[in-house]
Amino acid sequence: MAPAAGKRGRLRRCGRRRRCGRGTLIACAAWTAGWVLAAALLLRAHPGVLSERCTDEKSRRILAALCRDYQGGVLVGDLCQDLCVAGRLLYRRCLYYERGKKVLQADWRGRPVVLKSKEEAFSSFRRPGLLEDQAWKGGQDFPEAELLLLVAGEVKNTLGLELSHGGLGLLWPRLRGPRWRGQLASLWSLLQQEEFVLLSLLQDLSRHAPPVLGSCGHFYAVEYLAAGSPHHTALFPLGGASRGLARAISDMALSFLDLVSHFDNDFSHRLHLCDVKPENFAIRRDFTVVAIDVDMAFFEPKMREILEQNCTGDEDCNFFDCFSKCDLRVNKCGAERVNSNLQVICDKIFRHWFSSTLGSSAISLELRLQLQETVQDCADPGHPAGLPQRAPPNVFRKLQRLLQATLRELQEVDN
Template sequence: MWSPRRVCVPWRLGLRTSKRSTLLVALLWFGTWVFFSGLVHRTMFSDLCTDEKSKRILQGVCEEYIRGVLTGDLCEELCVSRQVEYQRCLYYENGKKVIEAKWRGVPIVLKSKLENFSSYQALGPLDYQEGAGGGPSPWDIVLYATLEIRSSLGLEVGGDGGAWPWGREWTPGGRQRAYSRAELASLWSLLQQEEYTFFRVLENLSRHVAKVLGSCGHFYAVEYLVTGRAWSWNLFSPEALLRLPREGLGISAWSSTSRSGKDTVIRIALSFLDMVRHFESDFSHPLHLCDIKPENFGIRRDLTVVAIDVDMAFFEPKMQNILEQACTSDEDCNFFDCISKCDMKENKCGSKRVNSNLQVICDKIFRHWFSPALPGTRKELPLEVELQHAVHDCAETTGGDDKARSQAVFHRLQTLLSQLLQDEDAQAQTDRHSQTETDA
């Protein structure tokens, strides 16, 4: 069956082919686009994801803020000064709400795992009489937050550089006053959201994780990024990248606005490799991504790849617990994109993953970009052919538990992409020089 992700490379679009093959490709592309765009439209913009309902949910948040039920550093601007302006609903499924907004004119994304503040489990120490004996100290909350993070991530707090998930005022040496019921309840609702906890713990340790910008009750704001689109030839829209803010709210600026399509793809691919290396080596435990698809990654203006949906991201200790399940065949040991092998004697899945983040990215991302050219297009350059073979080998070869083999595959891809980027830069300089001479 014809598969669009295996035959097209973005920068090859528009190359000459025969009229018949061009028409055939166009018809196949149009049919595929209609199918996938319709599928995405139905999924991302279902009847439940409406502006009316989204506005009503945020209005409910503001009403609870006014009553003193919840609080947060974004509440005043969301509910009083209205500097956080609603734009549209992006996603709504099983209670998870994702909303686009503008904060002081800059796009942001508001997220919550559950729709209502009351849906989150209450924090036990809040069952006290305010004013009679006082509430829990900041150190009590540190203890409860630590236990929650250990449970949700399988990672020791502070084990990766001492990052604390609740902001500077909650760290040792910060303020020591008693916290209000609304503050503690709001913090606890956020810590029950694995994605929020993940971002908070890692945002100062990783450039490949979305930045948390603030919160109001159970909703938290993250930076707005260009997300991937599985139904598009070009997974990340260059036009959308140009519309991202150049500065403000801690969002980095684009270093160049005149890159070619090929140059952009190579730089994004190199950033994917940097993310793979970083998640594998730079924390106390490797970080496994078990749901790798374009929609779960975003791109900043500087072409940094960012993990934006980490509901299925697990550090090694929790990954081992997930994989160790009863089985009768290897198929029983497939946990989305993370797989292990079944021990037929013990009827138990192995605790070690046998594939890797790199292998899945090669299969689901890189093959889309670095596949053989369509018949009738220009002759392949030697480096491009070698890269195609390297991506194929990476995607088809298991062995995530073989460190030496994985590193060899990684360095081969990195070297080829870097060489292609150098060639592209050299060609761009030659073209600019020729244009200058022509203008003169």
């Protein structure tokens, strides 16, 4: 009996060990899943954490490779001569690298500019099939109408827009001459960069977007403006501002409202901002807000294409700051965005400004409370579950009216 009892005891202990092993495995799996989820959320909130280190040494190597390609006839551009030969476009510092994108500061004939490219190397971009077509190896006699058609196709692929030949003028340098192949390859590398195409189309049409100043191969230049940062009290550097903090914030807020109205109404399609944070905007000396990073800005046709994905819940339909809703009958996200540029700006920018910590004693308490309440209604409408979360239709005008009243009160104090 004793041996049998001992055996039963060993089996019971073995069973307990097996149960403990399963429990440990489950705990391990839960711990791992928690860390994976935490890492995913971190990357979503801070996509630059895995970006490569931004260094002067590497930045200079990148520009040196660009100039070798220029001198070899591989690429061209209206800034190449100044960068690679004349020394009138001088590298100053590396601003950031992020997911392949390179952003560098330079001086161009005494003017600070930013050089940008979606990829480090010219060879990273897809070449136009025309350059590989033996029938058109020379390229000089290729019909211009067919070239325009190819460019229009690239714009459709990049931005989801169908442009007429007239609308392609800002993207079409009329490629002809001894360096025709380099011209076409350079143009194609730029057409594959959403921000370049968007800024080129907005050229001279928007005071809220920086103009493209020129290009060399796959790098293009825009004016340098100091970006915002959550580390600034007012989110944006105001070193040159002669006005007080409260007036500067009111002016900037009104300019943000003007940007919202402009992007919503002044183009053939609404322009959606899907990554709203201080770092993606800058402020001119006259307090005009400029969207300096529009990699995540999309016109309505492209926005619908991005949002219309498979889903099992509403959380699957959130594309950064642009939200849609999941139709559980077909497990498909709606193609229409359910929040707005204004809502996200209220949430990410205005909430910081119109809190009690930034309130000015020169502004009446009643007006400060009205602004706080209106910003809250704008950022978080609080609709019942299942309904689209849109800001109230009158909130734009109400914010505008309150900000104008704030400026009047501040003006009266100054007088």
